[in-house]
Amino acid sequence: MRSFASIAVLLIAGLFSVIPHELTAGVREDAEAVIRQFYPGATALHFQPLPLDPNTQSAAEQSAGQAFLLDKLFHWEIRADEAVLGYAVLDNVMGKAQPITYLVLFTPDLKVQSVRVIRYREQYGGAIQESRWLEQFRGRDRHSGFAPGRHIDGISGATISVNAISRGVKRITVYMSRHSNDAVAADTE
Amino acid sequence: MNKLITNFLMLTGLIITHSGTALQAQDLDKIFFQPQTTIGGYGELHYNSSKPENGSHSASLDFHRFVLFFSHAWSEEFALKAELEIEHNLIVGGKNSGEVELEQAYVDYHPNHYLGFQAGVLLPSVGILNEYHEPPLFFGVERPDYHKVIIPTTWFGNGAAIYGNIAQLDYRVVIMEGLNGAGISAKDGIRGGRLKGYKADATHPVISMSLTKRNWLGMNLGGSLTVTQAPDTLNGSPALNQTLLSEIHLQYARSNLHATAEWGMIRYDRPELLDGISTARGFYVDLGYDVAPVLGLESAIIPWARYSDINTAATTDGTIPNLDQQYHYALWQVGLQVKPLPDVVYKLDYGQKTPESGSTVTLLNLGVGYMF
Numbered sequence: 001m002r003s004f005a006s007i008a009v010l011l012i013a014g015l016f017s018v019i020p021h022e023l024t025a026g027v028r029e030d031a032e033a034v035i036r037q038f039y040p041g042a043t044a045l046h047f048q049p050l051p052l053d054p055n056t057q058s059a060a061e062q063s064a065g066q067a068f069l070l071d072k073l074f075h076w077e078i079r080a081d082e083a084v085l086g087y088a089v090l091d092n093v094m095g096k097a098q099p100i101t102y103l104v105l106f107t108p109d110l111k112v113q114s115v116r117v118i119r120y121r122e123q124y125g126g127a128i129q130e131s132r133w134l135e136q137f138r139g140r141d142r143h144s145g146f147a148p149g150r151h152i153d154g155i156s157g158a159t160i161s162v163n164a165i166s167r168g169v170k171r172i173t174v175y176m177s178r179h180s181n182d183a184v185a186a187d188t189e
Numbered sequence: 190m191n192k193l194i195t196n197f198l199m200l201t202g203l204i205i206t207h208s209g210t211a212l213q214a215q216d217l218d219k220i221f222f223q224p225q226t227t228i229g230g231y232g233e234l235h236y237n238s239s240k241p242e243n244g245s246h247s248a249s250l251d252f253h254r255f256v257l258f259f260s261h262a263w264s265e266e267f268a269l270k271a272e273l274e275i276e277h278n279l280i281v282g283g284k285n286s287g288e289v290e291l292e293q294a295y296v297d298y299h300p301n302h303y304l305g306f307q308a309g310v311l312l313p314s315v316g317i318l319n320e321y322h323e324p325p326l327f328f329g330v331e332r333p334d335y336h337k338v339i340i341p342t343t344w345f346g347n348g349a350a351i352y353g354n355i356a357q358l359d360y361r362v363v364i365m366e367g368l369n370g371a372g373i374s375a376k377d378g379i380r381g382g383r384l385k386g387y388k389a390d391a392t393h394p395v396i397s398m399s400l401t402k403r404n405w406l407g408m409n410l411g412g413s414l415t416v417t418q419a420p421d422t423l424n425g426s427p428a429l430n431q432t433l434l435s436e437i438h439l440q441y442a443r444s445n446l447h448a449t450a451e452w453g454m455i456r457y458d459r460p461e462l463l464d465g466i467s468t469a470r471g472f473y474v475d476l477g478y479d480v481a482p483v484l485g486l487e488s489a490i491i492p493w494a495r496y497s498d499i500n501t502a503a504t505t506d507g508t509i510p511n512l513d514q515q516y517h518y519a520l521w522q523v524g525l526q527v528k529p530l531p532d533v534v535y536k537l538d539y540g541q542k543t544p545e546s547g548s549t550v551t552l553l554n555l556g557v558g559y560m561f
Binding site: 074092097121148149154163 | 217218220221222227229258260262265268270297299302305307317320321325326352354357359401403404407409440442443445447479481482487489531532
Protein backbone atom coordinates (compact mmCIF):
# COMPACT_ATOMS: atom_id res chain seq x y z
CA MET A 1 0.00 0.00 0.00
CA ARG A 2 2.79 2.37 0.98
CA SER A 3 4.69 1.64 -2.22
CA PHE A 4 1.56 2.22 -4.33
CA ALA A 5 0.99 5.58 -2.65
CA SER A 6 4.65 6.53 -2.97
CA ILE A 7 4.67 5.71 -6.67
CA ALA A 8 1.50 7.73 -7.17
CA VAL A 9 2.87 10.76 -5.34
CA LEU A 10 6.17 10.56 -7.20
CA LEU A 11 4.38 10.25 -10.54
CA ILE A 12 2.12 13.21 -9.94
CA ALA A 13 4.75 15.48 -8.43
CA GLY A 14 7.45 14.44 -10.85
CA LEU A 15 5.48 14.44 -14.06
CA PHE A 16 4.08 17.93 -13.78
CA SER A 17 7.47 19.39 -13.01
CA VAL A 18 9.61 17.50 -15.50
CA ILE A 19 7.42 16.92 -18.57
CA PRO A 20 8.52 19.47 -21.14
CA HIS A 21 5.80 20.96 -23.26
CA GLU A 22 5.78 20.45 -27.00
CA LEU A 23 7.87 23.22 -28.49
CA THR A 24 5.48 24.72 -30.99
CA ALA A 25 4.79 28.17 -32.32
CA GLY A 26 1.25 29.16 -33.24
CA VAL A 27 -0.70 27.04 -35.72
CA ARG A 28 -0.07 29.60 -38.47
CA GLU A 29 3.69 29.67 -37.90
CA ASP A 30 3.82 25.88 -37.84
CA ALA A 31 1.75 25.65 -41.02
CA GLU A 32 3.96 28.16 -42.80
CA ALA A 33 7.08 26.29 -41.72
CA VAL A 34 5.64 23.19 -43.43
CA ILE A 35 4.76 25.17 -46.55
CA ARG A 36 8.32 26.51 -46.78
CA GLN A 37 9.66 22.98 -46.47
CA PHE A 38 7.60 21.87 -49.46
CA TYR A 39 8.15 24.97 -51.55
CA PRO A 40 11.71 26.13 -50.84
CA GLY A 41 11.57 28.29 -53.95
CA ALA A 42 8.57 30.27 -52.71
CA THR A 43 9.11 33.99 -52.38
CA ALA A 44 5.71 34.92 -50.96
CA LEU A 45 2.93 33.27 -49.03
CA HIS A 46 -0.34 35.13 -49.38
CA PHE A 47 -2.44 34.18 -46.38
CA GLN A 48 -6.16 34.83 -46.51
CA PRO A 49 -9.06 33.56 -44.40
CA LEU A 50 -11.85 33.30 -46.96
CA PRO A 51 -15.51 33.14 -45.94
CA LEU A 52 -16.98 29.83 -47.09
CA ASP A 53 -19.19 30.05 -50.13
CA PRO A 54 -22.50 28.38 -49.04
CA ASN A 55 -23.10 26.48 -52.29
CA THR A 56 -19.57 25.18 -52.57
CA GLN A 57 -19.55 24.37 -48.87
CA SER A 58 -22.72 22.34 -49.16
CA ALA A 59 -21.41 20.41 -52.18
CA ALA A 60 -18.10 19.65 -50.47
CA GLU A 61 -19.80 18.56 -47.26
CA GLN A 62 -22.17 16.28 -49.11
CA SER A 63 -19.40 14.74 -51.13
CA ALA A 64 -17.23 14.03 -48.09
CA GLY A 65 -20.01 13.24 -45.62
CA GLN A 66 -18.47 15.67 -43.18
CA ALA A 67 -19.36 19.22 -42.15
CA PHE A 68 -16.92 22.11 -41.92
CA LEU A 69 -16.07 22.90 -38.31
CA LEU A 70 -14.78 26.37 -39.10
CA ASP A 71 -16.66 29.08 -40.96
CA LYS A 72 -13.67 30.19 -43.02
CA LEU A 73 -11.19 28.65 -45.37
CA PHE A 74 -7.72 29.46 -44.02
CA HIS A 75 -5.92 29.62 -47.31
CA TRP A 76 -2.46 30.43 -48.67
CA GLU A 77 -1.43 31.13 -52.21
CA ILE A 78 2.21 30.16 -52.61
CA ARG A 79 4.15 32.20 -55.15
CA ALA A 80 7.59 32.47 -56.65
CA ASP A 81 7.47 36.00 -57.96
CA GLU A 82 4.58 35.95 -60.46
CA ALA A 83 4.23 32.18 -60.70
CA VAL A 84 1.77 30.30 -58.50
CA LEU A 85 3.55 27.26 -57.04
CA GLY A 86 0.53 25.90 -55.21
CA TYR A 87 -2.04 26.44 -52.50
CA ALA A 88 -2.40 25.42 -48.90
CA VAL A 89 -5.43 25.15 -46.62
CA LEU A 90 -5.40 24.86 -42.83
CA ASP A 91 -8.48 23.19 -41.38
CA ASN A 92 -9.90 21.33 -38.40
CA VAL A 93 -11.63 17.96 -38.22
CA MET A 94 -13.01 16.37 -35.07
CA GLY A 95 -11.15 13.42 -33.55
CA LYS A 96 -12.76 11.34 -30.83
CA ALA A 97 -12.98 14.32 -28.50
CA GLN A 98 -10.53 16.97 -29.67
CA PRO A 99 -10.08 18.85 -32.94
CA ILE A 100 -7.24 17.80 -35.23
CA THR A 101 -5.62 20.68 -37.11
CA TYR A 102 -4.24 19.65 -40.49
CA LEU A 103 -2.76 21.30 -43.54
CA VAL A 104 -3.45 20.28 -47.14
CA LEU A 105 -0.99 21.43 -49.80
CA PHE A 106 -2.19 21.57 -53.40
CA THR A 107 -0.45 21.78 -56.74
CA PRO A 108 -1.62 24.62 -59.01
CA ASP A 109 -3.99 22.16 -60.75
CA LEU A 110 -5.47 21.30 -57.34
CA LYS A 111 -4.11 17.84 -56.84
CA VAL A 112 -3.09 17.05 -53.27
CA GLN A 113 0.64 17.65 -52.95
CA SER A 114 0.86 16.68 -49.30
CA VAL A 115 -1.06 16.52 -46.02
CA ARG A 116 0.47 17.32 -42.64
CA VAL A 117 -1.04 17.25 -39.14
CA ILE A 118 -0.22 20.54 -37.45
CA ARG A 119 -1.85 19.81 -34.06
CA TYR A 120 -2.82 16.39 -32.78
CA ARG A 121 -4.39 16.79 -29.37
CA GLU A 122 -5.81 13.30 -28.79
CA GLN A 123 -4.24 10.67 -26.58
CA TYR A 124 -4.89 7.90 -29.12
CA GLY A 125 -4.57 7.67 -32.86
CA GLY A 126 -1.35 9.66 -33.18
CA ALA A 127 -0.11 7.29 -35.90
CA ILE A 128 -2.00 9.36 -38.47
CA GLN A 129 0.71 12.00 -38.09
CA GLU A 130 3.29 9.73 -39.67
CA SER A 131 4.32 11.01 -43.08
CA ARG A 132 4.30 7.42 -44.42
CA TRP A 133 0.54 7.21 -43.84
CA LEU A 134 -0.17 10.76 -45.00
CA GLU A 135 1.78 10.10 -48.21
CA GLN A 136 -1.25 8.13 -49.47
CA PHE A 137 -3.11 11.37 -50.20
CA ARG A 138 -0.49 12.63 -52.66
CA GLY A 139 -1.82 13.04 -56.20
CA ARG A 140 -5.49 12.66 -55.27
CA ASP A 141 -8.04 15.12 -56.61
CA ARG A 142 -11.79 15.66 -56.30
CA HIS A 143 -12.50 12.56 -58.41
CA SER A 144 -10.31 10.22 -56.34
CA GLY A 145 -11.47 7.75 -53.73
CA PHE A 146 -10.80 8.64 -50.10
CA ALA A 147 -12.56 5.73 -48.33
CA PRO A 148 -10.56 4.34 -45.40
CA GLY A 149 -9.88 0.62 -45.73
CA ARG A 150 -10.41 0.79 -49.48
CA HIS A 151 -8.53 3.72 -50.96
CA ILE A 152 -6.75 4.81 -47.80
CA ASP A 153 -5.14 2.29 -45.44
CA GLY A 154 -6.77 2.10 -42.02
CA ILE A 155 -4.81 2.10 -38.78
CA SER A 156 -6.08 -0.04 -35.94
CA GLY A 157 -6.42 2.09 -32.83
CA ALA A 158 -6.79 5.24 -34.92
CA THR A 159 -10.07 4.53 -36.70
CA ILE A 160 -11.83 7.75 -35.76
CA SER A 161 -8.83 9.91 -36.66
CA VAL A 162 -8.29 8.05 -39.95
CA ASN A 163 -11.94 8.55 -40.93
CA ALA A 164 -11.87 12.19 -39.87
CA ILE A 165 -8.70 13.13 -41.77
CA SER A 166 -9.66 11.15 -44.89
CA ARG A 167 -13.03 12.88 -45.09
CA GLY A 168 -11.47 16.22 -44.21
CA VAL A 169 -8.94 16.03 -47.04
CA LYS A 170 -11.70 15.03 -49.44
CA ARG A 171 -13.91 17.90 -48.24
CA ILE A 172 -11.15 20.47 -48.72
CA THR A 173 -10.14 18.98 -52.08
CA VAL A 174 -13.70 19.14 -53.41
CA TYR A 175 -14.17 22.65 -52.06
CA MET A 176 -10.96 23.91 -53.62
CA SER A 177 -11.76 22.35 -56.98
CA ARG A 178 -15.24 23.76 -57.16
CA HIS A 179 -14.08 27.11 -55.95
CA SER A 180 -12.07 27.73 -59.07
CA ASN A 181 -8.56 29.11 -59.19
CA ASP A 182 -9.91 32.35 -60.55
CA ALA A 183 -12.39 32.73 -57.72
CA VAL A 184 -9.72 32.09 -55.13
CA ALA A 185 -7.41 34.54 -56.86
CA ALA A 186 -10.17 37.13 -57.07
CA ASP A 187 -10.97 36.74 -53.40
CA THR A 188 -7.37 37.18 -52.38
CA GLU A 189 -6.93 40.42 -54.27
CA MET B 190 16.93 51.60 -50.87
CA ASN B 191 13.52 50.01 -50.36
CA LYS B 192 14.13 47.79 -53.36
CA LEU B 193 17.47 46.81 -51.91
CA ILE B 194 15.82 45.83 -48.65
CA THR B 195 13.11 43.90 -50.51
CA ASN B 196 15.65 42.04 -52.57
CA PHE B 197 17.62 41.28 -49.44
CA LEU B 198 14.54 39.82 -47.76
CA MET B 199 13.70 37.77 -50.83
CA LEU B 200 17.20 36.40 -50.95
CA THR B 201 17.54 35.57 -47.29
CA GLY B 202 14.06 34.35 -46.59
CA LEU B 203 10.49 34.74 -47.48
CA ILE B 204 8.13 37.63 -47.51
CA ILE B 205 4.98 36.70 -45.69
CA THR B 206 2.16 38.90 -46.82
CA HIS B 207 -0.99 39.50 -44.85
CA SER B 208 -3.44 40.32 -47.59
CA GLY B 209 -6.54 41.93 -46.24
CA THR B 210 -6.45 40.41 -42.75
CA ALA B 211 -5.49 41.62 -39.34
CA LEU B 212 -5.73 38.19 -37.75
CA GLN B 213 -3.07 37.82 -35.12
CA ALA B 214 -1.38 34.47 -34.50
CA GLN B 215 -3.05 34.15 -31.09
CA ASP B 216 -6.48 34.78 -32.65
CA LEU B 217 -5.87 31.98 -35.09
CA ASP B 218 -4.83 29.63 -32.29
CA LYS B 219 -8.11 30.41 -30.52
CA ILE B 220 -10.08 29.68 -33.68
CA PHE B 221 -8.41 26.30 -34.10
CA PHE B 222 -8.83 25.28 -30.47
CA GLN B 223 -11.52 26.22 -27.99
CA PRO B 224 -12.41 24.51 -24.71
CA GLN B 225 -15.36 22.27 -25.43
CA THR B 226 -17.48 19.37 -24.27
CA THR B 227 -18.20 16.49 -26.61
CA ILE B 228 -20.49 13.47 -26.46
CA GLY B 229 -19.98 10.19 -28.26
CA GLY B 230 -20.95 6.61 -27.70
CA TYR B 231 -21.66 3.19 -29.05
CA GLY B 232 -24.21 0.42 -28.66
CA GLU B 233 -25.11 -3.06 -29.83
CA LEU B 234 -28.22 -5.23 -30.03
CA HIS B 235 -27.60 -8.98 -30.11
CA TYR B 236 -29.65 -12.02 -31.02
CA ASN B 237 -27.84 -15.07 -29.64
CA SER B 238 -28.90 -18.61 -30.43
CA SER B 239 -27.24 -21.68 -28.98
CA LYS B 240 -27.93 -25.38 -29.59
CA PRO B 241 -25.86 -28.06 -27.85
CA GLU B 242 -25.55 -31.33 -29.76
CA ASN B 243 -27.47 -33.22 -27.10
CA GLY B 244 -29.39 -30.40 -25.50
CA SER B 245 -32.17 -27.95 -26.00
CA HIS B 246 -32.07 -24.80 -28.08
CA SER B 247 -31.91 -21.41 -26.38
CA ALA B 248 -32.09 -17.93 -27.79
CA SER B 249 -32.04 -14.40 -26.45
CA LEU B 250 -32.40 -10.81 -27.60
CA ASP B 251 -30.24 -8.42 -25.66
CA PHE B 252 -29.25 -4.80 -26.05
CA HIS B 253 -25.89 -5.81 -24.70
CA ARG B 254 -24.27 -2.43 -24.34
CA PHE B 255 -25.42 1.18 -24.43
CA VAL B 256 -22.48 3.46 -23.84
CA LEU B 257 -22.19 7.23 -23.66
CA PHE B 258 -18.81 8.86 -23.92
CA PHE B 259 -18.21 12.31 -22.48
CA SER B 260 -15.19 14.48 -22.88
CA HIS B 261 -14.32 17.97 -21.83
CA ALA B 262 -11.14 19.68 -22.99
CA TRP B 263 -10.18 22.52 -20.67
CA SER B 264 -7.10 23.24 -22.73
CA GLU B 265 -5.00 21.58 -25.41
CA GLU B 266 -3.23 19.67 -22.64
CA PHE B 267 -5.90 18.87 -20.06
CA ALA B 268 -9.03 16.88 -20.83
CA LEU B 269 -11.55 14.66 -19.08
CA LYS B 270 -12.50 11.41 -20.80
CA ALA B 271 -15.41 9.43 -19.35
CA GLU B 272 -17.57 6.51 -20.42
CA LEU B 273 -20.79 5.42 -18.75
CA GLU B 274 -22.28 2.09 -19.74
CA ILE B 275 -25.56 0.27 -19.29
CA GLU B 276 -25.37 -3.46 -19.98
CA HIS B 277 -28.36 -5.67 -20.78
CA ASN B 278 -31.08 -2.97 -20.86
CA LEU B 279 -32.36 -3.12 -17.30
CA ILE B 280 -30.84 -2.63 -13.89
CA VAL B 281 -32.82 -3.91 -10.92
CA GLY B 282 -29.91 -5.05 -8.76
CA GLY B 283 -28.80 -8.54 -7.87
CA LYS B 284 -27.17 -11.23 -9.95
CA ASN B 285 -29.86 -11.49 -12.63
CA SER B 286 -29.67 -7.88 -13.67
CA GLY B 287 -27.91 -5.60 -16.05
CA GLU B 288 -25.14 -3.33 -14.86
CA VAL B 289 -24.27 0.34 -14.82
CA GLU B 290 -20.53 0.77 -15.08
CA LEU B 291 -18.25 3.76 -14.98
CA GLU B 292 -15.77 2.28 -17.41
CA GLN B 293 -13.65 5.35 -17.93
CA ALA B 294 -13.33 8.65 -16.09
CA TYR B 295 -9.86 10.08 -16.12
CA VAL B 296 -8.07 13.38 -16.39
CA ASP B 297 -5.66 13.25 -19.28
CA TYR B 298 -2.59 15.47 -19.25
CA HIS B 299 -1.02 15.45 -22.70
CA PRO B 300 1.73 18.06 -22.89
CA ASN B 301 3.71 16.37 -25.64
CA HIS B 302 3.62 13.24 -27.76
CA TYR B 303 6.19 11.24 -25.88
CA LEU B 304 4.96 11.51 -22.28
CA GLY B 305 1.42 11.95 -21.00
CA PHE B 306 -0.24 11.22 -17.69
CA GLN B 307 -3.71 9.97 -16.79
CA ALA B 308 -5.45 9.35 -13.48
CA GLY B 309 -8.95 8.09 -12.78
CA VAL B 310 -10.87 5.07 -14.10
CA LEU B 311 -8.73 3.58 -16.85
CA LEU B 312 -8.55 0.69 -19.29
CA PRO B 313 -5.18 -1.09 -19.32
CA SER B 314 -3.70 -1.55 -22.81
CA VAL B 315 -4.10 -5.33 -22.96
CA GLY B 316 -4.84 -6.88 -26.36
CA ILE B 317 -6.56 -5.24 -29.29
CA LEU B 318 -10.09 -4.88 -27.95
CA ASN B 319 -9.82 -3.78 -24.35
CA GLU B 320 -9.43 -0.13 -25.35
CA TYR B 321 -11.00 -0.25 -28.82
CA HIS B 322 -14.17 -2.32 -28.54
CA GLU B 323 -16.79 -0.33 -30.44
CA PRO B 324 -18.92 -2.80 -32.48
CA PRO B 325 -17.84 -1.62 -35.96
CA LEU B 326 -14.22 -2.35 -35.02
CA PHE B 327 -14.32 -6.16 -34.62
CA PHE B 328 -15.76 -9.16 -36.42
CA GLY B 329 -18.60 -11.08 -34.85
CA VAL B 330 -21.69 -10.13 -32.92
CA GLU B 331 -20.03 -11.02 -29.63
CA ARG B 332 -16.42 -10.17 -28.90
CA PRO B 333 -14.08 -13.11 -29.49
CA ASP B 334 -14.11 -15.74 -26.70
CA TYR B 335 -10.42 -14.96 -26.25
CA HIS B 336 -11.51 -11.54 -25.02
CA LYS B 337 -13.66 -13.06 -22.32
CA VAL B 338 -11.52 -15.71 -20.69
CA ILE B 339 -7.91 -14.87 -21.57
CA ILE B 340 -8.19 -11.09 -21.67
CA PRO B 341 -11.16 -10.07 -19.52
CA THR B 342 -12.44 -7.34 -21.82
CA THR B 343 -13.62 -4.78 -20.81
CA TRP B 344 -11.09 -4.61 -17.98
CA PHE B 345 -11.22 -1.26 -16.24
CA GLY B 346 -10.15 0.02 -12.85
CA ASN B 347 -9.05 2.96 -10.76
CA GLY B 348 -5.47 4.00 -11.19
CA ALA B 349 -2.95 6.06 -13.14
CA ALA B 350 -0.95 5.71 -16.33
CA ILE B 351 1.91 7.21 -18.26
CA TYR B 352 1.95 6.87 -22.01
CA GLY B 353 3.51 8.25 -25.13
CA ASN B 354 5.15 7.58 -28.44
CA ILE B 355 8.90 7.24 -28.82
CA ALA B 356 10.57 6.28 -32.08
CA GLN B 357 7.10 5.64 -33.57
CA LEU B 358 6.43 3.08 -30.86
CA ASP B 359 3.43 3.57 -28.54
CA TYR B 360 4.05 2.66 -24.93
CA ARG B 361 1.79 2.74 -21.89
CA VAL B 362 2.36 1.81 -18.25
CA VAL B 363 -0.71 1.48 -16.03
CA ILE B 364 -0.84 0.99 -12.28
CA MET B 365 -4.34 0.30 -11.04
CA GLU B 366 -6.49 -1.57 -8.56
CA GLY B 367 -5.72 -5.25 -8.05
CA LEU B 368 -7.55 -8.48 -8.80
CA ASN B 369 -9.59 -10.50 -6.33
CA GLY B 370 -7.84 -13.88 -6.30
CA ALA B 371 -10.96 -15.59 -4.98
CA GLY B 372 -12.81 -14.53 -8.12
CA ILE B 373 -10.32 -16.19 -10.48
CA SER B 374 -11.74 -19.45 -11.79
CA ALA B 375 -10.96 -22.39 -14.03
CA LYS B 376 -13.92 -21.51 -16.26
CA ASP B 377 -13.43 -17.78 -16.76
CA GLY B 378 -9.77 -17.15 -15.95
CA ILE B 379 -9.17 -13.80 -14.27
CA ARG B 380 -12.50 -12.35 -15.47
CA GLY B 381 -14.26 -12.91 -12.14
CA GLY B 382 -11.37 -11.27 -10.30
CA ARG B 383 -11.96 -7.79 -11.71
CA LEU B 384 -12.96 -5.28 -9.06
CA LYS B 385 -14.54 -2.79 -11.51
CA GLY B 386 -13.56 0.16 -9.36
CA TYR B 387 -16.01 -0.62 -6.57
CA LYS B 388 -14.15 0.31 -3.36
CA ALA B 389 -11.27 -1.45 -5.01
CA ASP B 390 -8.44 -3.04 -3.06
CA ALA B 391 -5.23 -1.11 -3.70
CA THR B 392 -2.92 -3.14 -1.47
CA HIS B 393 -1.74 -5.27 -4.39
CA PRO B 394 -2.04 -3.21 -7.56
CA VAL B 395 -2.04 -4.43 -11.13
CA ILE B 396 0.91 -3.18 -13.17
CA SER B 397 0.52 -3.36 -16.92
CA MET B 398 3.08 -2.43 -19.57
CA SER B 399 2.39 -2.39 -23.30
CA LEU B 400 4.23 -1.62 -26.53
CA THR B 401 2.59 -1.16 -29.93
CA LYS B 402 4.03 -0.49 -33.34
CA ARG B 403 1.30 1.01 -35.49
CA ASN B 404 1.03 1.31 -39.24
CA TRP B 405 4.06 -0.82 -40.05
CA LEU B 406 3.64 -2.39 -43.51
CA GLY B 407 -0.09 -2.14 -42.99
CA MET B 408 0.18 -3.90 -39.65
CA ASN B 409 -0.22 -3.08 -36.01
CA LEU B 410 1.99 -5.21 -33.87
CA GLY B 411 1.85 -5.11 -30.09
CA GLY B 412 2.20 -6.91 -26.83
CA SER B 413 1.80 -6.43 -23.12
CA LEU B 414 2.74 -7.84 -19.73
CA THR B 415 0.38 -7.46 -16.79
CA VAL B 416 1.21 -8.66 -13.31
CA THR B 417 -0.34 -8.59 -9.86
CA GLN B 418 -0.43 -10.43 -6.57
CA ALA B 419 -4.05 -11.54 -6.34
CA PRO B 420 -5.19 -11.94 -2.69
CA ASP B 421 -6.93 -15.24 -1.90
CA THR B 422 -7.17 -17.64 1.01
CA LEU B 423 -5.78 -21.14 1.50
CA ASN B 424 -7.12 -23.24 4.36
CA GLY B 425 -8.46 -20.07 5.94
CA SER B 426 -5.17 -18.19 5.75
CA PRO B 427 -4.42 -15.26 3.43
CA ALA B 428 -2.42 -16.23 0.37
CA LEU B 429 -1.23 -14.32 -2.68
CA ASN B 430 -1.43 -15.79 -6.15
CA GLN B 431 1.02 -14.02 -8.44
CA THR B 432 -0.80 -13.71 -11.75
CA LEU B 433 1.00 -12.80 -14.95
CA LEU B 434 -0.87 -12.14 -18.20
CA SER B 435 1.31 -11.93 -21.29
CA GLU B 436 -0.05 -11.41 -24.78
CA ILE B 437 0.94 -10.45 -28.31
CA HIS B 438 -1.31 -9.29 -31.12
CA LEU B 439 -1.22 -8.38 -34.76
CA GLN B 440 -3.72 -6.65 -36.99
CA TYR B 441 -3.46 -6.10 -40.72
CA ALA B 442 -5.78 -4.01 -42.88
CA ARG B 443 -4.81 -3.16 -46.43
CA SER B 444 -6.23 -3.61 -49.92
CA ASN B 445 -9.61 -4.78 -48.57
CA LEU B 446 -7.95 -7.59 -46.62
CA HIS B 447 -8.47 -7.71 -42.86
CA ALA B 448 -6.51 -10.08 -40.64
CA THR B 449 -6.16 -10.29 -36.87
CA ALA B 450 -4.24 -12.68 -34.64
CA GLU B 451 -3.93 -12.65 -30.87
CA TRP B 452 -2.20 -15.02 -28.48
CA GLY B 453 -2.14 -14.82 -24.70
CA MET B 454 -1.24 -16.76 -21.61
CA ILE B 455 -2.03 -16.37 -17.91
CA ARG B 456 0.44 -17.88 -15.47
CA TYR B 457 -0.56 -18.49 -11.82
CA ASP B 458 2.30 -19.19 -9.41
CA ARG B 459 0.08 -20.81 -6.73
CA PRO B 460 -1.81 -23.60 -8.53
CA GLU B 461 -3.03 -24.94 -5.19
CA LEU B 462 -5.30 -21.86 -4.98
CA LEU B 463 -6.96 -22.73 -8.28
CA ASP B 464 -7.67 -26.46 -8.53
CA GLY B 465 -4.04 -27.04 -9.50
CA ILE B 466 -4.12 -24.79 -12.57
CA SER B 467 -0.84 -23.06 -13.34
CA THR B 468 -1.53 -21.67 -16.82
CA ALA B 469 -4.39 -20.67 -19.09
CA ARG B 470 -3.77 -19.88 -22.73
CA GLY B 471 -5.62 -19.11 -25.93
CA PHE B 472 -5.41 -17.64 -29.39
CA TYR B 473 -7.58 -16.75 -32.34
CA VAL B 474 -7.05 -15.84 -35.96
CA ASP B 475 -9.44 -13.76 -38.11
CA LEU B 476 -9.42 -13.39 -41.85
CA GLY B 477 -11.85 -11.21 -43.77
CA TYR B 478 -12.11 -9.62 -47.21
CA ASP B 479 -14.22 -6.66 -48.25
CA VAL B 480 -16.04 -7.79 -51.40
CA ALA B 481 -18.02 -4.57 -51.90
CA PRO B 482 -15.53 -3.04 -54.39
CA VAL B 483 -15.81 -6.17 -56.56
CA LEU B 484 -19.58 -5.74 -56.50
CA GLY B 485 -19.26 -2.03 -57.20
CA LEU B 486 -20.89 -1.07 -53.90
CA GLU B 487 -20.03 1.76 -51.55
CA SER B 488 -20.76 -0.13 -48.31
CA ALA B 489 -18.18 -2.43 -46.76
CA ILE B 490 -19.32 -6.08 -47.06
CA ILE B 491 -16.87 -8.36 -45.33
CA PRO B 492 -17.26 -12.13 -45.13
CA TRP B 493 -14.88 -13.45 -42.52
CA ALA B 494 -13.75 -16.59 -40.72
CA ARG B 495 -12.27 -17.12 -37.26
CA TYR B 496 -10.58 -20.00 -35.53
CA SER B 497 -10.16 -19.86 -31.74
CA ASP B 498 -8.45 -22.30 -29.44
CA ILE B 499 -8.91 -21.73 -25.71
CA ASN B 500 -7.78 -23.65 -22.66
CA THR B 501 -8.30 -21.99 -19.29
CA ALA B 502 -6.61 -24.96 -17.60
CA ALA B 503 -3.81 -25.54 -20.09
CA THR B 504 -1.31 -26.70 -17.47
CA THR B 505 -2.29 -28.28 -14.17
CA ASP B 506 -0.59 -30.20 -11.40
CA GLY B 507 -3.09 -33.02 -11.80
CA THR B 508 -4.96 -32.36 -8.55
CA ILE B 509 -8.16 -32.78 -10.50
CA PRO B 510 -7.77 -35.33 -13.33
CA ASN B 511 -8.45 -34.23 -16.93
CA LEU B 512 -9.05 -30.62 -16.02
CA ASP B 513 -6.97 -29.55 -19.01
CA GLN B 514 -9.35 -31.46 -21.32
CA GLN B 515 -12.46 -30.20 -19.56
CA TYR B 516 -11.60 -26.54 -20.18
CA HIS B 517 -10.15 -26.90 -23.64
CA TYR B 518 -12.23 -26.11 -26.71
CA ALA B 519 -11.92 -25.03 -30.31
CA LEU B 520 -14.35 -22.64 -31.99
CA TRP B 521 -14.85 -22.20 -35.74
CA GLN B 522 -16.88 -19.21 -36.85
CA VAL B 523 -17.85 -17.71 -40.17
CA GLY B 524 -19.67 -14.43 -40.49
CA LEU B 525 -20.68 -11.43 -42.47
CA GLN B 526 -20.09 -7.79 -41.59
CA VAL B 527 -22.03 -5.15 -43.50
CA LYS B 528 -21.16 -1.52 -42.92
CA PRO B 529 -23.37 0.90 -44.88
CA LEU B 530 -21.45 3.66 -43.09
CA PRO B 531 -18.07 3.37 -41.36
CA ASP B 532 -19.78 3.82 -37.98
CA VAL B 533 -22.78 1.50 -38.46
CA VAL B 534 -22.55 -2.26 -38.74
CA TYR B 535 -24.92 -5.19 -39.25
CA LYS B 536 -23.51 -8.57 -38.22
CA LEU B 537 -24.25 -12.23 -38.72
CA ASP B 538 -22.17 -15.19 -37.62
CA TYR B 539 -22.41 -18.94 -37.31
CA GLY B 540 -20.09 -21.10 -35.25
CA GLN B 541 -19.37 -24.52 -33.82
CA LYS B 542 -17.76 -24.83 -30.43
CA THR B 543 -16.11 -28.19 -29.90
CA PRO B 544 -14.86 -29.00 -26.40
CA GLU B 545 -12.09 -31.58 -26.07
CA SER B 546 -14.43 -33.46 -23.77
CA GLY B 547 -18.14 -32.83 -24.23
CA SER B 548 -20.61 -32.20 -26.99
CA THR B 549 -20.43 -29.65 -29.78
CA VAL B 550 -22.49 -26.46 -29.47
CA THR B 551 -23.84 -24.68 -32.55
CA LEU B 552 -24.03 -20.90 -32.32
CA LEU B 553 -25.91 -18.38 -34.43
CA ASN B 554 -25.72 -14.66 -33.75
CA LEU B 555 -27.24 -11.57 -35.34
CA GLY B 556 -26.50 -8.02 -34.35
CA VAL B 557 -26.49 -4.35 -35.12
CA GLY B 558 -23.99 -1.88 -33.71
CA TYR B 559 -23.00 1.73 -33.99
CA MET B 560 -20.51 4.28 -32.77
CA PHE B 561 -20.38 8.05 -32.99
